[in-house]
């Protein structure tokens with residue numbers, strides 16, 4: 001009996017071993033990981049590529065930030081003259097007629113390359129607006145209370161004045177007395 005069982009056990013053991021080695025090889029066949037890495041990201045069409053980048057503008061005294069649309073439909077940031085801003089150009093004051101309420105401030109900005117000197121009429125004494133007088137320009141305190149820039153404004157320089165007195169007030173450019181403008185204070 002013993003002799004007959006031994007070969008059977010040996011064969012059974014061999015089958016088991018070979019079965020184990022075969023089965024042990026199976027896990028070595030790694031699953032193909034190529035299925036997950038195939039999502040193609042196509043670049044989205046850039047419809048805004050032609051518009052320049054928006055920037056945060058810091059506007060000068062007398063100007064307010066605004067937005068305009070150019071011919072390409074792009075929004076562009078701009079600085080526009082404020083409600084009571086008078087630009088001084090080579091051809092005069094713009095606007096040359098301004099209507100304000102008593103106590104409001106008017107800002108004069110020289111947008112010309114040569115200097116301009118806004119001041120109350122009448123040239124050369126500048127005494128029409130109440131309290132104004134060109135002789136007060138030498139007093140550092142008094143000159144802040146008169147309708148007179150007391151100097152030529154350089155390019156891009158601004159000067160502002162609060163008008164409290166109601167009425168129609170004419171002013172001029174002291175460096176070019178023929179250039180005049182009007183502020184109506186209501």
Ligand SMILES: [Cu+2]
Pocket residue numbers: 119122123124125126172173174175177
């Ligand atoms: Cu003058």
